[in-house]
Amino acid sequence: MGKTVMIVDDSASMRQVVGFALKDAGFDVIAAVDGKDAVGKLTGTKVDMIITDLNMPNLNGIELIKQVRRTDGYRFTPIIMLTTESQESSKAEGRQAGASGWIVKPFTPDQLLGVVKKFIR
Template identity: 55%
Template sequence: MAKTILVVDDSSSLRQVVSIALKGAGYDTIEACDGKDALGKIGGRKVHLIISDVNMPVMDGISFVKEVKKLPEHRFTPVIMLTTESQEAKKLEGQAAGAKAWVVKPFLPAQMLAAVSKLVLP
């Protein structure tokens, strides 16, 4: 059975690019437009990995990661932040919230898929 990856970004074109790359590598995807939307979509579903933007309306990526980590079924779900943010302070904030990797946009799909394959839950 394919593993499911949640893609959270306020840019629909970016969600589409990431989803196409992931589907091409054999993953299923769930797409959400911000943290709040994502929290609504993962309730009760097994998600093997989350890829999230940092800067989004309604609920930003770091707040979203903090909320996800409070959910017992998603406490150990790995999170990759996919963002234009490259400052060390933001990265540390993301790590403190529970992010396992930080990929800066623009990114190469191969680079993102390498991070995904290392972190995705069995």
């Protein structure tokens, strides 16, 4: 059975890029448009990894990470942040909130899969 990865980003093109790379590598992908949407979709679904943007409407990435970590069954689920080079402080904040790692945009599919496969296979 394939592993399921959730991509949370308010940018449709980013959701598409990440989804393309992950599906091509054999993962099942669930897409959410922001943190609130992601929290809703996590209910009743088994997700093996979450990849989230930081700046999003409704519920941003940091708050999403905090909520996920408070959710039963997702305390130890790997969460990867999508950051830009100028978001060093956000990285630290994300790590403190419970993020497992990060990847800097723009990235290649190999870089993305390299990070993803560090946590799930």
